[in-house]
Amino acid sequence: LSVRRLATQQPETFAFTPASAEMARWWMAKYPVERRQSAVIPLLWVVQKQEGWVSEPAIRAIGEMLSMPRIRVYEVATFYTMFHLAPVGRHHLQVCGTTPCMLRGAEDLKAVCRKRFGGQFEVSSDGLFSWEEVECLGACANAPVVAIHDLYHEDLDAVSFEGRIDALARGDVVPPMSALKRQGSAPDGGPKTLNSPELYDGSLAAPIRLPNRPQPQPVES
Numbered sequence: 001l002s003v004r005r006l007a008t009q010q011p012e013t014f015a016f017t018p019a020s021a022e023m024a025r026w027w028m029a030k031y032p033v034e035r036r037q038s039a040v041i042p043l044l045w046v047v048q049k050q051e052g053w054v055s056e057p058a059i060r061a062i063g064e065m066l067s068m069p070r071i072r073v074y075e076v077a078t079f080y081t082m083f084h085l086a087p088v089g090r091h092h093l094q095v096c097g098t099t100p101c102m103l104r105g106a107e108d109l110k111a112v113c114r115k116r117f118g119g120q121f122e123v124s125s126d127g128l129f130s131w132e133e134v135e136c137l138g139a140c141a142n143a144p145v146v147a148i149h150d151l152y153h154e155d156l157d158a159v160s161f162e163g164r165i166d167a168l169a170r171g172d173v174v175p176p177m178s179a180l181k182r183q184g185s186a187p188d189g190g191p192k193t194l195n196s197p198e199l200y201d202g203s204l205a206a207p208i209r210l211p212n213r214p215q216p217q218p219v220e221s
């Protein structure tokens, strides 16, 4: 369990950008006025997308927008680990450490993060990177997985992971994909089984002899 507290260093104020304010209004309009507080999670997400994290002034602003006590917003923000309560790097690496990823090499990926960036949530000196270990990202068939900007980089090992970090540091666009270049969770190297056409045209099927059905008689010519 991680301790969930607001960062000790907080900005004085928070303001939605026009685009974020519009997105917040869009979410709020999904709920009846008397149920407006239901938009608290989307609004926290909007804030995080704008700022990279959720600050205490932002929590206050959301409380005012939704006419709810700020402590209620705080409770939600501190409960869900998807909300960052302190600034993160421009590229925040979420390394899955749950069992399938751990068995497939997540420890090596965490070692890369520790070596390059220090402990979890430490922001690199250039402000570019930070990392954290997260629970199952739901893509276990492609373990180990790292989410960067909410998109999945799969089948990583230390070398391919460092390659992506180097590319991000250069400012390159690093598209999310399997390091093995497999399609989705298809087998590495293409289909390994059930790839014979005879399996699908019926020619491999053994004739079925049903005991209660008369067998076809040869046709005399």
Ligand code: FES
Residues within 6 Å of the ligand: 096, 097, 098, 099, 100, 101, 102, 135, 136, 137, 138, 139, 140, 141, 143, 144, 145
């Ligand atoms: S255990 Fe890592 S994606 Fe499920």
